[in-house]
Amino acid sequence: MDKPQGDLFILLNDQPVDEPDDKNLLxxxxxxxxxxxxxxxxxxxxxxxxxxxxxxxxxxSSLMLQLQFVLGGQSGVVTSWYNAWTAGGADVLPALx
Numbered sequence: 001m002d003k004p005q006g007d008l009f010i011l012l013n014d015q016p017v018d019e020p021d022d023k024n025l026l027x028x029x030x031x032x033x034x035x036x037x038x039x040x041x042x043x044x045x046x047x048x049x050x051x052x053x054x055x056x057x058x059x060x061s062s063l064m065l066q067l068q069f070v071l072g073g074q075s076g077v078v079t080s081w082y083n084a085w086t087a088g089g090a091d092v093l094p095a096l097x
Contacts, residue, residue, distance in 0.1 A: 016061035036070040
């Protein structure tokens with residue numbers, strides 16, 4: 001039996017991408033850059049809240065980690081990570097505060 005030529009399958013893991021680059025298969029680099037610019041340009045405004053909502057596996061964690069990576073290099077910017085899986089029901093509000 002002849003050995004197949006080339007790769008038949010490409011396996012991708014489901015770990016979030018934590019650094020924006022052009023190799024990101026979800027193609028979030030532009031969205032990350034645009035959000036970072038929006039956040040940085042709104043620093044003089046009132047408090048800024050950003051919500052990220054999407055279905056499971058749509059790249060929310062990747063987007064947030066890449067945004068944290070970009071913003072982390074900015075002077076005076078502090079990022080905070082909240083894992084919603086650790087809170088539920090009555091525990092949600094105290095966990096956010």
